[in-house]
Amino acid sequence: MVRIDELLMNEGLLMVGRALAILIVGLILAKILGSATGRVSSKYLDAQRTMLFRRIVFYLVLALFVVSALNQLGFKLSVLLGAAGILSVAVGFASQTSASNIISGLFLIGERPFSVGDIIRLDDTMGEVLSIDLLSVKLLTADNLFIRIPNETLIKSQVTTVTRFPIRRVDIRVGVAYKEDLSKVRRVLFEVARKNTLALEEPTPDFFFLGFGDSSLDLQFSVWVQKENYLNLKSVITEEIKNAFDRAGIEIPFPHRSLYAGSATEPFPVRIVEGGKGTPPGSAG
């Protein structure tokens, strides 16, 4: 009897040992295959997809070995799958949001509207994409804040990828006084763009007349720039435009108010005060 018990125990230990060995081999193999996939795919794909492929290969290989190890321990695969099915329904109900985010994440990775390193804008938030994960996208804003946006939000909303194309347009709105000659204003603005080496010569800058404003002729001057130089040009060119307008004697007006008493009323009484010694208007008799 003792010998049979020992035999069974030894056999049990052997099974556990085998299962453990399978798991360890599986883990090592999954790591090797995962990094090999990463190395190969990094030659052809971007960082985001490389990471995704590496993880898929790693978890797939590991899952196969885990199943094999369980099988070694005497668990039946069909029972396990059935249990997993019931479990997944329960987990699915409990974690609808997470599941939705995961699905959205997969779509984001597949559709690739932006990649790591791009600058995106979502409503009022703008930042550089640090990572695209299964549940969320992490952004770094210009003021060094870390923002986590759930993938579901990104799928549902309008996202602008600011750095998608190599060149961008800087739009500068400027108002000039009604008395100014617009052809002269146009000439001065184009000269400013020509002299700035960051402003692209082609596509040529655009000059738009936006309308007759309350106190100024409203204009838009648009200059193309390499995306990396966008902020730099935007700050420099506004200063250059102001200086060029000052040199050319072009007035940038601020809001004017005309006070009019109307034809039905008497004109405003005007009193000339000499040397600032007059009586204040309220005390006039």
Added chain:
Amino acid sequence: MGKNVFKFTKPLDPLCGEVPICFGLGPDQDCGMTMSAVVHAACWGRFGLAEGQTGRWTIGPMTLWVKRLSQEWRLAFERVDDPELALVETALPCKTEEVEAAEARLAFERFLMRDTTAVLHLSPAQADRSVVVRPSTPFHLLPRQETTIFVSSPLWVKIEVNEEKKMLKEIPILRPSDTWFGPSTREGELCYSGQTQARMIEDEICFRPHRAITPVTISNEARTVLNVEKINLPVTYLSLYGTAGGALWTDSVQVKLAETPLMATVTIQPGPPPQAQEPALTFPPRLTAGRGVLTRAMSSLFA
């Protein structure tokens, strides 16, 4: 080039055997050398700077200051707003008061190393992107015709130290404007822009110390008239050749517009062009183009 008049003085720095002649400007003094022979000696080559000395080089619109200390090199540069200025002037070493004034006016960049040696190399280099050259008057090339035009492109200055030529910095002598060259704002290539007279007669070429001349032969083998408003010049693949006459030339470029399909073949003829035979100096290109042939769609060369 009428602005260049040089005064010839003796080398001031005895450290380096190959120290070029030192120059100072004297508007009415004749140095007894031809101006163009002086240009290379003054701008490009190997110079010697003793510890604590500062050198000043004016190449076209840019003035470069290089100071040598025991364990560091210091660099500064400034430009004047005159792209056509063809001035070449070297002060080696520079006067103390001039250096003090420059140090007060400019921010010197520091490059640290264990020990500095007296050797300093200044060499011209092509731009780090293609240059889109726009003839000041666009022209049409008739079918089955060939022409050679001379176009100029802006140059960079490479500052290297020690015998093994350790690079300190590369500076554009005149920073050209950026431009985009491509069929749309989504596809294309970021280039520098430049304007050229696109002269066809060699004697009319205007040489400036900060620009290199490329002979571009365009042959139109198609049956339609070729309208040339701008040319994308692949300067990163072109070597530079300095003639004894002082001019800087590049490899010549041949552009052939084929009949069908509408493709252009760009061939870079390695070696100095006929105008620059037996060059005094040769500077290698930034990139090598394999067999010297680039085939591009027509839209990526002309517009």
